[in-house]
Amino acid sequence: MLKFKQIIVKEPGKSVVNGLTTANLGKPDYEQAMRQHQEYIRVMQSCGVAVKILPPDEDYPDSCFVEDPAVVTEKMAVITNPGAPTRNGETAAIRQALEEFFDILEYIRAPGTLEGGDVLRVENHFYVGLSTRTNAAGASQFINIISKYGFAGSVVPLKEMFHLKTGVSYLGDNTLLVAGELIEHPQFSGFNKIVVDETEMYAANCIRVNDYVVMPAGFPKTEAKLLEAGFSIKKVPMGEFQKIDGGLSCLSLRF
Numbered sequence: 001m002l003k004f005k006q007i008i009v010k011e012p013g014k015s016v017v018n019g020l021t022t023a024n025l026g027k028p029d030y031e032q033a034m035r036q037h038q039e040y041i042r043v044m045q046s047c048g049v050a051v052k053i054l055p056p057d058e059d060y061p062d063s064c065f066v067e068d069p070a071v072v073t074e075k076m077a078v079i080t081n082p083g084a085p086t087r088n089g090e091t092a093a094i095r096q097a098l099e100e101f102f103d104i105l106e107y108i109r110a111p112g113t114l115e116g117g118d119v120l121r122v123e124n125h126f127y128v129g130l131s132t133r134t135n136a137a138g139a140s141q142f143i144n145i146i147s148k149y150g151f152a153g154s155v156v157p158l159k160e161m162f163h164l165k166t167g168v169s170y171l172g173d174n175t176l177l178v179a180g181e182l183i184e185h186p187q188f189s190g191f192n193k194i195v196v197d198e199t200e201m202y203a204a205n206c207i208r209v210n211d212y213v214v215m216p217a218g219f220p221k222t223e224a225k226l227l228e229a230g231f232s233i234k235k236v237p238m239g240e241f242q243k244i245d246g247g248l249s250c251l252s253l254r255f
Contacts, residue, residue: 009044009053074255128153129164167201167204203222205249217236
């Protein structure tokens with residue numbers, strides 16, 4: 001399992017209350033979102049990573065979800081082309097931040113679209129979800145790019161999930177945390193699976209950060225399964241970001 005030394009996060013702006021959403025949970029509260037974001041940073045630091053915090057951008061309500069405009073590896077970073085038109089402008093600030101850490105930047109070009117929430121890394125293989133935000137052209141470009149650096153990739157068509165990582169997380173040790181339509185997906189047949197109860201679907205989006213699994217707070221069934229499987233857990237309240245379709249992994253780029 002890859003060890004992370006650095007993450008990049010971006011503070012929510014006051015405009016976060018206008019973030020895109022398919023949820024029916026109401027508008028987020030800005031002050032509470034800021035408190036939850038600060039707790040996210042604290043928990044990530046406690047996992048042993050340095051954190052670069054980017055300033056908020058009021059022009060882009062969803063820009064705190066830095067995982068979507070880029071995919072990072074230890075060899076290079078890919079600047080994506082988000083499938084939501086209102087998010088295209090987020091890539092400029094992310095590109096500038098990544099130039100501090102990466103000598104090589106690659107790009108997804110139109111008509112291809114790709115969002116990082118649709119990209120799941122399992123060791124040296126990248127699974128790319130085809131969703132309303134990531135199309136076949138974008139997935140093909142991405143797989144062609146990573147193949148130049150010794151990685152492999154494959155496509156996972158989605159029927160129900162918003163992003164691929166809405167329903168699956170890689171926890172290391174050949175183990176997936178998996179939910180919904182992805183539980184029986186043939187692409188993931190060779191893994192040990194921890195199945196998320198349908199009443200706790202949001203908890204399927206967790207991240208393994210060095211020695212810990214970081215998960216959203218408030219999902220006791222999933223927490224119990226992770227503990228039973230032997231994982232050490234840290235929890236972060238995510239309620240305000242859940243209101244605008246944001247999962248735990250969405251809030252950081254990790255490398």
